[in-house]
Amino acid sequence: MSRRKGAAAAGGGGAGPMEMAAMEEEAAELRRGPWTLEEDNLLMSYIACHGEGRWNLLARCSGLKRTGKSCRLRWLNYLKPDIKRGNLTAEEQLVILELHAKWGNRWSRIAQHLPGRTDNEIKNYWRTRVQKQARQLKVDANSAVFRDAVRCYWMPRLLDKMSMAAASTAAPPPLMEQHGHGVVTSSQSAAIGSDQLCCYPPAGFDPSPSASTSGSTAAAALQPAPVPCFSELNWEDQYCYPSGGDLDGGAGGMELDSAALLGSLGLDGLDLGPAESYLPDATLLDYLNYSSCTANAMNMMVMNGGNYNNSYCGGDAMVDGDHHDPTTATTCHAARKLAGEWGGGI
């Protein structure tokens, strides 16, 4: 990189020799690069006395040999007391993915919806992790194909994590909140490591724009180890109970405990009506083999205003005779019901 030498480069035309000399002298004194502890303390104590703003004045009067811009950035991105540090939670990642799909690279706007996070941090997250996934898929991070991949495979995995974190801590599950901007997550803090992104498509995903849903070439490119899906965590142990018949009507099987499932989703008391009115017929094996995720279905439905995308799983779960997941079906049904109760304006 051919980086310009600080403010010295800004000293363009119009200035006389004396002024130029003064500017060069000033520029020569300006510090660049990483901030020291002393500089941080100086900046913090100045702001404690005089408040934020007027950064150029601050830079001149505080004794810091930094530009006003540099001071502002250091304060906003690092020193400000309400800055939240550490890995982005699954929920925060979800918000970023959703809002970026909506607004694009409007980092500061996105940051406004993530208290304690800076636009710089979000931007870095996007560039280092999200774009990496796009590169592995060999698609543009801003392309519709990649957005679909994010929505259909990445977001559900994040929602899985949220569900799993909720289950492991016995804390209340994610509650969907209705915000003006769209998504919507609770305040869980399921912090995950930077290496734990889970964005892998199922077999059959092909990112090429002209491709159909078969013949995956990109699945192998997405390397993060799959995180166990909600449905892989013996959901039938949690939300089913022994009954005289399978869900498909066979003998000696399990029946879905809708109340328990809805309770896990924070939707206690939601009246779904009779299960047979929306649950499909299928064998338990079908359910176990079907890697759709209950909480995902719920959240995705809510995010999409009840218009669940069949390419994911919900539509199939409701109508496809080969693949059924009663938990998904239940939550899809619940989401549609909620969408209706909320006036469809989710």
Add this chain to the structure above:
DNA sequence: AAATCCGACAACCGCATCGGA
């Protein structure tokens, strides 16, 4: 153990916008 690679993030830069004189 040393060299190299790579990811994460702090920091800088240029440009756009805003607001006051």
Add this chain to the structure above:
DNA sequence: TTCCGATGCGGTTGTCGGATT
């Protein structure tokens, strides 16, 4: 209305530390 300094925003790069060879 215009000018100009201050501020905000997004793109890009430098640096550091851990992982890998």
